[in-house]
Structures are given as structure tokens and as C-alpha cells.
Amino acid sequence: MKKQVVEIKDIDKQYYESELKDFLPKEIIDIHTHVYYAKFRAEKRESHNVTWTQLVAKENPIEDIKETYKAMFPGKNVTPVIFSNLSSKNDDFEKGNNYIKECSEKHNYPALYFARPTESAKKIEEKLIKENFSGLKVYLSLSDASISSEDITIFDFLPHHQLEVLNKHNAIAMLHIPRSGRLKDPINLEQMLIIEERYPKVKLIIAHIGRAYCTEDMGDAFERLSVTENMLFDFSANTNEHVFEELIKRVGPKRILFGSDLPITRMRMRRECENGKYINIVPPGLYGDTSKDPNMREVTPEEGEKLSFFLYEEIAAFKRAAKKLNLTRQDIEDIFYNNAKRIL
Numbered sequence: 001m002k003k004q005v006v007e008i009k010d011i012d013k014q015y016y017e018s019e020l021k022d023f024l025p026k027e028i029i030d031i032h033t034h035v036y037y038a039k040f041r042a043e044k045r046e047s048h049n050v051t052w053t054q055l056v057a058k059e060n061p062i063e064d065i066k067e068t069y070k071a072m073f074p075g076k077n078v079t080p081v082i083f084s085n086l087s088s089k090n091d092d093f094e095k096g097n098n099y100i101k102e103c104s105e106k107h108n109y110p111a112l113y114f115a116r117p118t119e120s121a122k123k124i125e126e127k128l129i130k131e132n133f134s135g136l137k138v139y140l141s142l143s144d145a146s147i148s149s150e151d152i153t154i155f156d157f158l159p160h161h162q163l164e165v166l167n168k169h170n171a172i173a174m175l176h177i178p179r180s181g182r183l184k185d186p187i188n189l190e191q192m193l194i195i196e197e198r199y200p201k202v203k204l205i206i207a208h209i210g211r212a213y214c215t216e217d218m219g220d221a222f223e224r225l226s227v228t229e230n231m232l233f234d235f236s237a238n239t240n241e242h243v244f245e246e247l248i249k250r251v252g253p254k255r256i257l258f259g260s261d262l263p264i265t266r267m268r269m270r271r272e273c274e275n276g277k278y279i280n281i282v283p284p285g286l287y288g289d290t291s292k293d294p295n296m297r298e299v300t301p302e303e304g305e306k307l308s309f310f311l312y313e314e315i316a317a318f319k320r321a322a323k324k325l326n327l328t329r330q331d332i333e334d335i336f337y338n339n340a341k342r343i344l
């Protein structure tokens with residue numbers, strides 16, 4: 001018998017019933033999901049990013065994401081925007097992207113093409129026009145190897161020639177911003193503002209609210225971004241209620257998008273911030289050896305029993321921010337469905 005994709009415990013059921021079920025609209029678009037097989041990813045990888053992400057799910061075929069929604073959001077109708085998970089230059093980009101294209105056609109899900117910065121404008125245009133991709137997903141580790149990881153900037157992996165094509169076709173750019181300063185980093189902010197001004201028709205989505213997982217990551221970012229009218233923010237894999245409040249206040253409900261970042265958010269955890277750094281509080285033994293990972297901390301087995309899903313934590317934190325700022329039912333429906341529908 002096939003192993004269950006997600007195990008739903010009583011605590012999860014209670015969490016969903018009491019906190020999330022009535023808050024979530026029936027129709028949902030999840031703007032940020034990774035769908036892929038492990039076989040598309042190279043064994044030999046040049047980057048050593050945080051390792052816990054690999055431990056939650058080795059792969060996430062389309063059947064698994066459907067099953068995840070069914071188990072985690074009973075009674076809701078969730079449409080994912082799908083893209084691959086290719087962060088090494090040795091990964092098989094052709095197979096990874098073709099699989100997304102097949103799934104998109106078969107299940108009628110919108111899809112993003114996972115692009116490398118070296119790909120020509122002509123090739124990108126073909127992907128949008130002939131293959132019906134709604135835009136691009138890009139990633140920092142695909143930048144030229146001569147640039148050291150702390151020096152990578154947005155245009156190193158989302159180059160101007162690709163932005164021009166996206167602008168011409170009103171397409172999406174799903175952007176996980178680089179740099180250890182995260183959202184408040186001045187070079188990130190400067191380049192985000194250049195994209196906003198120079199490519200006004202690009203639907204630029206700043207993933208995870210620019211990786212502002214802790215309050216300290218915001219700095220004066222929202223003041224500097226107050227001039228923007230186009231760029232959007234997904235709050236996937238973020239559980240920071242205070243960051244959500246600032247986002248809602250400064251950006252307004254029309255440019256915020258719900259995203260899950262599945263499969264990673266199937267993880268059992270609760271997130272805390274300590275001295276401006278995030279820590280995932282996890283049950284003991286569930287995600288391998290966490291002793292060398294400063295972003296992970298195990299709790300006692302009893303405490304671990306009380307932990308539910310990362311994704312539930314994300315939505316519950318957003319709900320608290322939304323309540324505090326008196327968002328309306330319409331605002332919630334915009335954030336979880338209509339805003340995504342509008343840009344797709």
C-alpha cells in the first residue's frame with residue numbers, strides 16, 4: 001500500500017476546524033507550489049543551502065499535491081500555480097519543466113517556467129507563447145558561478161533581457177530575493193524598484209514577503225516600497241504576524257497573494273525568532289540530525305506532539321493580522337483567490 005502523503009492527527013483536525021475552516025474561502029488559488037520528481041535533481045549539487053528542506057519531502061509529484069490539499073483543506077477547492085524545484089545547474093531543467101507542462105495541461109493548472117539566466121529572450125518567449133507558461137520562476141543559485149553567493153543580486157538571475165520579454169507579454173516573475181539582508185537589503189530594494197519602474201507590465205511577485213521571516217528583516221523596506229503600485233507579495237512559508245500587519249497596512253489587500261510553498265510547509269513545526277534569526281521548532285527525530293543547523297531546534301516528545309503543520313501556522317498567523325486590521329470578507333477572498341485570478 002502506498003504511504004500516506006500527509007498524516008492528519010487529531011491535533012491537526014482540531015486546528016483546522018477551530019482556526020482555519022471558516023476563515024478560508026471555499027475557492028483558493030495557491031500561487032506558490034513546487035511539483036517535481038527527485039530524479040530531475042542532480043545527485044551532485046554545488047550549493048549547500050539549509051538542509052531541513054530536503055527532509056520534509058524528497059519529491060512532490062502532482063498526485064501528492066492533490067492529496068495534500070484534500071487532506072489538509074477538506075471542503076475547499078484549491079488550484080495550485082505549479083513550478084519545478086531546480087536549484088542546481090546540474091539539475092535536469094528540460095525534464096523538470098516538461099513535467100510541469102504536462103501536469104498543467106492534464107489538470108488545467110497554471111504553470112511557471114523554471115528559467116536559467118543564460119536562456120535567450122527568444123527561448124523565454126517561446127515558453128510563454130507556444131507552451132502557455134504564465135511566467136517565470138527564477139532562483140539565485142543559477143547565477144554565474146563567478147559571483148560569490150553573498151554578492152548575488154536580483155539581475156544576476158532575473159536578467160533584463162528576460163524581464164523585457166515578461167513585460168511584453170504581461171507575464172509573471174516569481175522572485176525569491178537574494179542576500180543575507182533579506183527584504184531590507186538596499187540593493188534588493190533598489191533593484192525591485194527598478195523592475196517596478198522599467199517593466200510596469202511584469203507581474204512581479206516577491207515570494208515569502210522578501211524572506212522577512214523576522215521583524216528585524218523588514219527594516220525600512222515598506223517605507224521605501226510605498227511608491228510602488230504593481231509588485232505583489234506572496235506570504236508563503238512565512239508565519240510572522242507582525243510582518244503580515246505591516247504588509248497589509250503598507251501595500252493593501254489587492255497586492256497580497258496566498259501561497260503555500262508546498263511541499264515544505266507539510267512540515268510539523270512552529271517558528272520563533274531569536275535575535276532576528278528564525279528557528280523552526282520541530283518534534284525530536286522527525287527531520288534527521290538538526291544539531292548542526294542553527295535554524296532548527298528540537299523540543300521534547302510531549303511538546304512535539306502539540307506541533308501541527310507549518311502551512312496551518314502560516315494561515316493562522318495571517319488570520320490574526322487580518323483580524324487585527326479588520327480586513328473584510330471581500331479582502332480575504334481577494335488575497336486567497338481574486339488577486340491571483342486577476343494576474344493569471
Ligand SMILES: [Zn+2]
Nearest residue numbers: 032034207261
Ligand atoms: Zn518556493
